Amino acid sequence: xxxxxxxxxxxxxxxxxxxxxxxxxxxxxxxxxxxxxxxxxxxxxxxxxxxxxxxxxxxxxxxxxxxxxxxxxxxxxxxxxxxxxxxxxxxxxxxxxxxxxxxxxxxxxxxxxxxxxxxxxxxxxxxxxxxxxxxxxxxxxxxxxxxxxxxxxxxxxxxxxxxxxxxxxxxxxxxxxxxxxxxxxxxxxxxxxxxxxxxxxxxxxxxxxxxxxxxxxxxxxxxxxxxxxxxxxxxxxxxxxxxxxxxxxxxxxxxxxxxxxxxxxxxxxxxxxxxxxxxxxxxxxxxxxxxxxxxxxxxxxxxxxxxxxxxxxxxxxxxxxxxxxxxxxxxxxxxxxxxxxxxxxxxxxxxxxxxxxxxxxxxxxxxxxxxxxxxxxxxxxxxxxxxxxxxxxxxxxxxxxxxxxxxxxxxxxxxxxxxxxxxxxxxxxxxxxxxxxxxxxxxxxxxxxxxxxxxxxxxxxxxxxxxxxxxxxx
Ligand code: ATP
Ligand code: MG
Ligand code: MG
Ligand code: MG
Numbered sequence: 018x019x020x021x022x023x024x025x026x027x028x029x030x031x032x033x034x035x036x037x038x039x040x041x042x043x044x045x046x047x048x049x050x051x052x053x054x055x056x057x058x059x060x061x062x063x064x065x066x067x068x069x070x071x072x073x074x075x076x077x078x079x080x081x082x083x084x085x086x087x088x089x090x091x092x093x094x095x096x097x098x099x100x101x102x103x104x105x106x107x108x109x110x111x112x113x114x115x116x117x118x119x120x121x122x123x124x125x126x127x128x129x130x131x132x133x134x135x136x137x138x139x140x141x142x143x144x145x146x147x148x149x150x151x152x153x154x155x156x157x158x159x160x161x162x163x164x165x166x167x168x169x170x171x172x173x174x175x176x177x178x179x180x181x182x183x184x185x186x187x188x189x190x191x192x193x194x195x196x197x198x199x200x201x202x203x204x205x206x207x208x209x210x211x212x213x214x215x216x217x218x219x220x221x222x223x224x225x226x227x228x229x230x231x232x233x234x235x236x237x238x239x240x241x242x243x244x245x246x247x248x249x250x251x252x253x254x255x256x257x258x259x260x261x262x263x264x265x266x267x268x269x270x271x272x273x274x275x276x277x278x279x280x281x282x283x284x285x286x287x288x289x290x291x292x293x294x295x296x297x298x299x300x301x302x303x304x305x306x307x308x309x310x311x312x313x314x315x316x317x318x319x320x321x322x323x324x325x326x327x328x329x330x331x332x333x334x335x336x337x338x339x340x341x342x343x344x345x346x347x348x349x350x351x352x353x354x355x356x357x358x359x360x361x362x363x364x365x366x367x368x369x370x371x372x373x374x375x376x377x378x379x380x381x382x383x384x385x386x387x388x389x390x391x392x393x394x395x396x397x398x399x400x401x402x403x404x405x406x407x408x409x410x411x412x413x414x415x416x417x418x419x420x421x422x423x424x425x426x427x428x429x430x431x432x433x434x435x436x437x438x439x440x441x442x443x444x445x446x447x448x449x450x451x452x453x454x455x456x457x458x459x460x461x462x463x464x465x466x467x468x469x470x471x472x473x474x475x476x477x478x479x480x481x482x483x484x485x486x487x488x489x490x491x
Pocket of ligand 4 (some may be wrong): 225
């Protein structure tokens with residue numbers, strides 16, 4: 018089943034069950050400064066869930082374009098390393114605003130996935146997680162859907178648990194929250210990884226396809242939880258992940274859409290093998306970059322624009338690694354428009370603009386990319402340990418325009434780490450010099466590309482261990 022057909026089937030299933038088909042909202046969240054990019058189908062319905070907005074319907078279905086490349090959900094570091102993560106993906110979702118609740122939500126999901134009239138997936142390849150205290154969800158899965166109890170895994174709220182799973186969802190520190198149930202597909206013993214709730218869960222054998230959230234409580238500022246008068250449902254299923262399952266492939270990069278995109282990228286790069294990790298990164302990144310530009314984001318040194326710049330430069334570096342000697346990335350836009358322009362007419366409409374912005378950014382970066390790489394190679398060759406010094410990271414950033422995550426990307430390929438503390442001090446010293454200089458009327462900031470003027474919102478953890486600096490000015 019082609020990705021486009023799958024998307025349509027999802028709409029059909031839910032519209033036949035009284036859901037309004039709602040178009041995807043922009044990647045730039047409307048009126049929500051707390052969110053970097055739209056990262057879930059529920060974002061555009063936040064006020065509807067909170068009862069602040071009435072849309073005239075209580076059931077909705079959508080395919081929401083999402084970017085997870087910064088902020089709370091950051092999958093940038095996963096791209097090229099896992100079979101299931103993209104910076105840009107489409108989230109299929111059905112929603113109930115105080116209408117149906119647990120029973121129907123579970124039944125809808127199960128029917129869509131397993132009924133021979135719909136996706137017809139083999140039930141014995143599916144397993145689910147529930148929130149451990151949610152006996153109601155257990156009973157529905159077990160007694161009504163007929164899942165054996167060993168395929169229903171209880172997961173806590175991650176307090177003290179060593180694993181990534183967390184089956185309690187909340188919108189913020191206060192407000193709507195509630196337990197989740199997640200549906201996983203078992204890609205079989207040939208793939209490394211363990212079931213959810215085990216230390217091996219981050220492998221790619223058991224892949225989470227659908228997350229169903231039951232908004233059931235309202236958390237007060239004193240921490241107590243009140244029952245919501247009208248509980249709601251929010252669900253999200255990654256289109257690329259479910260497409261992989263239906264197309265009988267393991268990795269998202271093997272689905273129809275990505276195969277076509279990878280072929281186009283390979284042609285631009287002189288016939289590179291389409292299973293190359295760097296080519297996958299390029300194919301992933303063209304989607305986030307093109308859609309972000311289509312939604313009005315421009316490369317810059319702060320906030321959303323800086324995230325876009327980071328992604329473009331990463332793509333350029335991976336292209337360079339594959340042998341590109343001149344800007345190529347912007348040329349991939351045409352293939353993407355062919356593949357996704359029908360579902361997303363805005364992409365088609367803004368194609369020329371996307372190409373222009375990408376080409377400009379590529380050209381600008383190509384002037385320093387090679388020199389920066391040479392400097393890095395030299396410093397790596399002279400390294401005594403396995404940590405790239407802060408001064409190198411700083412010079413790469415400041416003089417050669419290498420965002421820190423890009424340097425980290427290269428380091429990781431070599432099994433090296435970054436001295437973030439050293440980088441921070443080099444950055445601080447730079448700011449001191451700029452401040453001192455400006456007292457004498459010399460505007461050093463005119464030619465230094467630092468984020469010194471922007472707000473520092475904290476560290477973002479990558480790999481669970483190292484950290485990169487992110488500056489978001491929302
Ligand atoms: P994972 O644990 O695999 O990182 P998640 O729990 O972070 O996924 P959710 O926030 O529950 O993901 O999002 C709902 C669904 O969206 C997931 O079940 C998955 O199918 C899909 N999804 C999430 N992140 C990505 C991504 N980076 N690329 C592609 N699909 C994704
Ligand atoms: Mg995730
Ligand atoms: Mg998960
Ligand atoms: Mg999830």
